[in-house]
Amino acid sequence: MISSMDNMKPNAMIKTMLEFNNKALILGHRVGTLLWRELKEGGKAKEDNEELKEKYVGIESELENLKGHIIKKHINDFTKGLRQWTFFCKEVDATDSKYDVNKDVIDGRLVDEDDLSAEQMEEMSTTSGRVLVAEEDVTMQVETDPTTN
Structure with a gap:
């Protein structure tokens, strides 16, 4: 390549250098634009990630809350059934210690x-x-x- 540059005419060499310079400027501008876009979207991705983490924590706590409600509802319905059973079988005391759910x-x-x-x-x-x-x-x-x- 160096030997080919030695054989070039000065005008052709200047033309070639200007062409490379123009392409370098255009590519530099494109790389700068892409870098700026990446930085901008990267910040947005971090924001989205933080937002999703917050939603996950909220949903996880809501799930634990719902589990507690389900258990409480089950216990309340079981107690309701015991009260109804006691109502219909008045001679039996359901609170007696001899009755064990196990x-x-x-x-x-x-x-x-x-x-x-x-x-x-x-x-x-x-x-x-x-x-x-x-x-x-x-x-x-x-x-x-x-x-x-």
């Missing part, structure tokens, strides 16, 4: 569910039409639909 009636006896083995739980589910679903520390009874069996 116990179930098996073979005519009140048995603590923690004392039940897996085989007894399986036997109970087949004989009573209910399915006991055990998860970690929680045991709940789910009524099965007799038409699907």
Whole structure:
């Protein structure tokens, strides 16, 4: 390339240098514009990120609040059912200490569910039409639909 520059006429060399200079100015302007746009949008992206983080925290706290409401509603409905049961069975006191929600009636006896083995739980589910679903520390009874069996 250097040897080709030595063979160039001075006017052609000046013309070529002006052309490179013009292209460099145009490209420099474009790069500057792109950089400015990137900086501007980058700041907007940070703002959007902060806004999304705030929304996430708000939604997360709302979810925890809703979980609390669901649990409270479940407890209130259970208590309501107990009150109705007490109303219809006036001779039975539901607040008596012998009634425990962790116990179930098996073979005519009140048995603590923690004392039940897996085989007894399986036997109970087949004989009573209910399915006991055990998860970690929680045991709940789910009524099965007799038409699907």
